[in-house]
Amino acid sequence: MGFLGQLAATLRSGLDAALAPAADPRSTYLNAHQKQQALLAQVGSAVSQVTASKVRLRERARRDRGKLQEMLGEARSELLAGRPDAARVSLLRRQVLTQGLEELEAQLAEVENDEANLKVLQRRLANQVDEFVARQEVIVARYNAAEAQVQIKEAVTGVSKEFSELTAALEQAEERTEGMEARVSAIDRLVREGLLTTGPMDSSPRSADVPDAADVEEQLAALESEIRRPPGGG
Numbered sequence: 746m747g748f749l750g751q752l753a754a755t756l757r758s759g760l761d762a763a764l765a766p767a768a769d770p771r772s773t774y775l776n777a778h779q780k781q782q783a784l785l786a787q788v789g790s791a792v793s794q795v796t797a798s799k800v801r802l803r804e805r806a807r808r809d810r811g812k813l814q815e816m817l818g819e820a821r822s823e824l825l826a827g828r829p830d831a832a833r834v835s836l837l838r839r840q841v842l843t844q845g846l847e848e849l850e851a852q853l854a855e856v857e858n859d860e861a862n863l864k865v866l867q868r869r870l871a872n873q874v875d876e877f878v879a880r881q882e883v884i885v886a887r888y889n890a891a892e893a894q895v896q897i898k899e900a901v902t903g904v905s906k907e908f909s910e911l912t913a914a915l916e917q918a919e920e921r922t923e924g925m926e927a928r929v930s931a932i933d934r935l936v937r938e939g940l941l942t943t944g945p946m947d948s949s950p951r952s953a954d955v956p957d958a959a960d961v962e963e964q965l966a967a968l969e970s971e972i973r974r975p976p977g978g979g
Contacts, residue, residue: 777881781874788867795860802853809846813839 816839823832 778878781877785867785870785874788863788870792860792863792867795856795863799853799856799860802849802856806846806849806853809842809849812842813846816842 816835820832820835820839823829823835
């Protein structure tokens with residue numbers, strides 16, 4: 746597995762861990778955000794390393810191209826000096842350097858391609874992190890709202906229960922009150938009809954209801970006198 750493959754596997758495992766579902770998004774939000782930032786930092790470090798490698802390879806390739814020109818000049822000078830063997834050695838060295846330069850340029854092209862891919866990955870990951878942060882904030886807000894609604898509904902449920910109990914007590918009080926009012930109405934009706942007195946009850950007969958003994962005796966004497974009087978007498 747190459748460098749990019751290892752990095753991709755690391756990023757995938759890290760991103761999977763960061764995006765794993767959580768029971769309470771508020772408790773893991775900060776940890777997930779830190780993991781995402783760590784992933785971005787890792788990608789940024791990889792981009793910096795690849796860019797530094799590209800710069801080194803480019804500098805080496807520039808130096809090797811300069812050596813090729815120098816070796817060609819050396820071989821020409823050796824031929825002019827009548828030393829063909831020395832000129833041949835210079836050309837052989839130049840040939841080896843040419844092959845090495847071709848391999849170096851191939852590596853440079855690969856590194857430049859890796860750098861471009863890493864930068865694309867970095868931008869894509871940054872966008873994903875931004876989207877995740879936005880979604881996470883929405884989820885946290887919705888979770889807070891849902892939790893508040895649950896608390897409110899639980900409180901309302903408790904208040905409703907208390908209201909139900911109070912309503913039942915009020916209904917009982919109303920029933921007792923209506924019963925008392927009915928008794929008062931019945932007593933008032935009996936009083937109005939003379940079937941019930943509202944004054945104090947006296948067990949002794951009233952004086953107005955007891956006949957006067959002297960008056961009775963007078964009436965009795967008058968009747969006896971009338972009976973004794975002879976008929977036709979004055």
